[in-house]
Amino acid sequence: MNEKEARLEQNSEGAGYLPGLAMDFVIFGFDQYQLKILLLEYRNTSLFALPGGFVKENENMNDAARRVLSERTGLSDIYLDQFYTFGDLARYDQAPLRTIMQAKGMNPTDDHWLLRRFVSVGYYALIDFIKATPTPDPLSDTCVWYTLENLPELMLDHKTIVEKALETLRADLDRKLGGIDSWAAPLLAKAFTMGELQKLYETILGQKLRRSSFQRKMLSLAILERLEKQYSGGAHKAPYLYQFIMEK
Amino acid sequence: MNEKEARLEQNSEGAGYLPGLAMDFVIFGFDQYQLKILLLEYRNTSLFALPGGFVKENENMNDAARRVLSERTGLSDIYLDQFYTFGDLARYDQAPLRTIMQAKGMNPTDDHWLLRRFVSVGYYALIDFIKATPTPDPLSDTCVWYTLENLPELMLDHKTIVEKALETLRADLDRKLGGIDSWAAPLLAKAFTMGELQKLYETILGQKLRRSSFQRKMLSLAILERLEKQYSGGAHKAPYLYQFIMEK
DNA sequence: CTATATTGTCTCATTATGGAACAATAATAA
DNA sequence: TTATTATTGTTCCATAATGAGACAATATAG
Structure with missing residues (x-):
């Protein structure tokens, strides 16, 4: 267990973050005109997930999204859009996250803040594959690009999140092409x-x-x-x- | 102070609800082919707000939306759509809600759960004006229809929420007209x-x-x-x- | 029976779109 | 140098979609 993970376990109350609120990111990257998305992998668990994060108590939610995106890709000033908020009870399944934490040598109690119910706000981003440096979060082992056609099975409702992101992205292409907030300009x-x-x-x-x-x-x-x-x-x-x- | 309000004050921890998560509703009604929305008014404060609500710990968020909508309008089986989630720090302003609670004879402490920071999920609904029975929530005095042209000044960021709802509604008219989930059929x-x-x-x-x-x-x-x-x-x-x- | 308002359809000009053709031309091959 | 080749910018035309109006049909009011 490294230093970051230790801090994560100690902070068993999630102090400093808004409770019960998460963000999940569908990060689209372009590699030789192939569309890929960034996934986290947890070794020894065969579990895959979307990158995610939390909102600090004194932080705008959309700013939090930019912060997390920067932490995962090293990029700032990219196109980012909120598309839906996922709040089904079915999301609330302790099993996969407990598996992940145990595989990292952690032994969380049932009421560890990471194991509580989360509502998650979905964002998608479009980035230049070349400029990104994918970086796993403290719990993950790797952070890797996958083409849309070869996605592995994803944790929880993350497959649904990807589908909704892609649908929204495609529907909004023309409307958000121009202007100061163009999705295409950074690419x-x-x-x-x-x-x-x-x-x-x-x-x-x-x-x-x-x-x-x-x-x-x-x-x-x-x-x-x-x-x-x-x-x-x-x-x-x-x-x-x-x-x-x-x-x- | 009536029984409901008393219960609300006693429950100073917001027990049973997901903390920090609210929902706001833009409820569109049709009266003689005029478009109106439902607003709450707090007497002696000149404050107006959108109807809102919270998600119970063992409840799907979208189900919570239907429940709250039913509580405010007496209607079920209506068209309801989630359109955006509002998470700016600027939403976090204790002043108006404190004014309202004090006008009701309550004297909440600074850390009363209603005075904490909330992220709010926006929903809009389309309902048949004739069939609705607008019902104020425990804190409000009245629940009244206003035409879009004559909206009073609204609390917090509720004006922004209304604008975003209307924009989304108009953009989605054709796409969501038919099928089992038609917005028009109930009207x-x-x-x-x-x-x-x-x-x-x-x-x-x-x-x-x-x-x-x-x-x-x-x-x-x-x-x-x-x-x-x-x-x-x-x-x-x-x-x-x-x-x-x-x-x- | 006549007047009136509204409906269903049709027409025609205008605009948009699909699909292909064609000349222009920058690098490459001969 | 010249011919070849791939890709570009533009044009063309058939087809489809849309704007704006015309017109006959007709259910009720007078």
Whole structure:
């Protein structure tokens, strides 16, 4: 048991945190135009879970989300969205977490704060795979990317949380593309080609899109500024570069 | 102080409820095709608030929402949707609630459970104005309908909650119209005319819609079954009646 | 029987979308 | 240098969706 874990066990009342309130994160990353999510694994238990965290007593909940996300990925200034709050009694199952704690040599009592009932606020994030440094939390052994098609079985209701996150993300793509809070801007270079943006869309939606329709739609949104062609990466006509128009 | 209030003060630990977790409700009602929402008023304080409630320790959160909604309106089997969870520190302001409790002759200590920080899950509901019997909670004096245009100043962040609810409702109208969980079905007679459905839409959206386009769109959704004409309510051609197709 | 209000449908112009074609062109191969 | 190739920006046209209005049908009021 390392120092962090020791602190976690000592703090058997969860002092400093809002009781009964957790956050779970569906962190989407892009690797060579594959969509992956970040999962925690607990060795010797074959249990997998979404990264999660708690809200401090003197902290805005949305700020807490940014803090935890930064702790898990090393990233700040990324796209983060709250999508649903999960409060079923069926979430309240001591067994898996007890298994995890025991595998770490801990021996929590029944009323240890981590074993109580939690309501969990779901957030999803979109991050640049390259820039992230996945970091496990004190209870986990590893923090690894999994493609959506190859997810292992997840603890509790975490599969449901992933599905709801993906559904919300896909439904909100167009509406949250532009502006200061664009989900796409952090995933692209300052200047990017239409093809690169289209591949991002295709990765998230899991389907091919028509090139001419996509170009027409993006340009009609009036959120892109066309720059000079500068690309020199392939045996073909140079594409224009674009950047998002950031209104002042 | 009545019996309920006494019980509320005695229970200064909030025993039986999940600590720190509240729910706030934006209850939309239709009165002669006007959109109203239900507000609580605290006499001698000029404070107005959304109806709210708490989750019991052995209760699903969404079930708790139905229970509280039933307590406030006497209605069950209505459309209810969770739309956002509010967790800013700025919500944590003892002043208004203390004012209310003192106006009721209570004298809560600083650590009374009602005066602690709460994270609140927002739900909105659509109900039939005629069928509801608005009922104030133990702390409130009245529970009254207000039109959206004439809302009084609201406590804490409740104005923000109303705005977010309305935004979500309007965005989801089409998507959640049909099926077993239709928002519109509880607001209409079993059989209704296209004009009645259109007026519902117009009331919620706050704008007129084109008659022919609306009819075309509704019929194309393939969620309506046309019945025989039976209407006999005006000096004009009898409209068809429709009902929602409920797939088994 | 006539007037009136509202309905169901139709028409037509406008706009959006799907799907393909085509010339332009930057790197690569010959 | 020239031909080849992949990809791009644009155009085109058929089809579909939408806005705005016209018109006949008709149940009640007068």
